[in-house]
Amino acid sequence: MPSLMVGMLEDLAVEDRYRVLEIGTGTGYNAALLSCRLGEHLLYSVDVDPALVETARQRLAEAGHVPQLAVGDGSHGHPAACTFDRVIATCSVPAVPDAWLGQSRPGTVVLTDVDLGVEGGLVRLTVDSQGRALGRFTGTSGRFMAARTDAAGYAPPQKTERAPAVETRRTTVAAADSRANYPFRLLLAFHLPGAQLVYHVDDAGTMALQLQRADGSWARTPLAADGPATVTYGGDPGLWREVEAAWRWWAHAGRPAQEQFAYAREPDGRIYVWHVPDETRWDLPAGA
Structure with missing residues (x-):
């Protein structure tokens, strides 16, 4: 541009x-x-x-x-x-x-x-x-x-086998929160070096924002949510807790740019x- x-x-x-x-x-x-x-x-x-x-x-x-x-x-x-x-x-x-x-x-x-x-x-x-x-x-x-x-x-990316789903629960951080706030995503990169944020589409065609790590752990929250935001995760349950902790830190710090x-x-x-x-x-x- x-x-x-x-x-x-x-x-x-x-x-x-x-x-x-x-x-x-x-x-x-x-x-x-x-x-x-x-x-x-x-x-x-x-x-x-x-x-x-x-x-x-x-x-x-x-x-x-x-x-x-x-x-x-x-x-x-x-x-x-x-x-x-x-x-x-x-x-x-x-x-x-x-x-x-x-x-x-x-x-x-x-x-x-x-x-x-x-x-x-x-x-x-x-x-x-x-x-x-x-x-x-x-x-x-x-x-x-x-x-x-x-x-x-580019060299083809390495495929990682993802852990099976463990649980779906409520979360304080919806996909819209992450998508709308670039500085928060930057902060999240500081908290979770090596992780990736990608879009995921399931067999039903539902699109979600997915956080994933090379060890196979992942967590995703749907882009379109009716009612309270939820997160589904597989592998390390602490992965999305890091997202929620980063959101609290960012809010407490005044949402810095x-x-x-x-x-x-x-x-x-x-x-x-x-x-x-x-x-x-x-x-x-x-x-x-």
């Missing part, structure tokens, strides 16, 4: 003479905007798909721009042996790659979509002299496709997030 890209570029806050690395050339639209602002000699862009890069190169040339385009795995940065003042990624990553930090200098801003499982979002991070990336989730909200290491596509949460990636790969007003912290798995 052009509006999303404009919001990201405003968050990126480029200035004259800044060298920018773009991860995900795509159509070349964002590269054109950055070339207009900075000059093509300061814009470096990389994409894993050779056909996309070539098409973008032709389009940019027709518009009068010849930035430094390259084909490759964007998680490895750009093959140019230089550092950047800004890094912007139009793909999601589970964690900020080492290569991006390696091509940053103290003060470099990295803007990317981090995928935390249940939810994720855009973070604006500043790299310090120790190689730590620290910042907050941005008011600009939007999600991107996951970064690819192969231009042909995503900008109230900060994100840090340490040089050794450790990742943690926290609620800025009261410093409640959640540690996340490295690379997650």
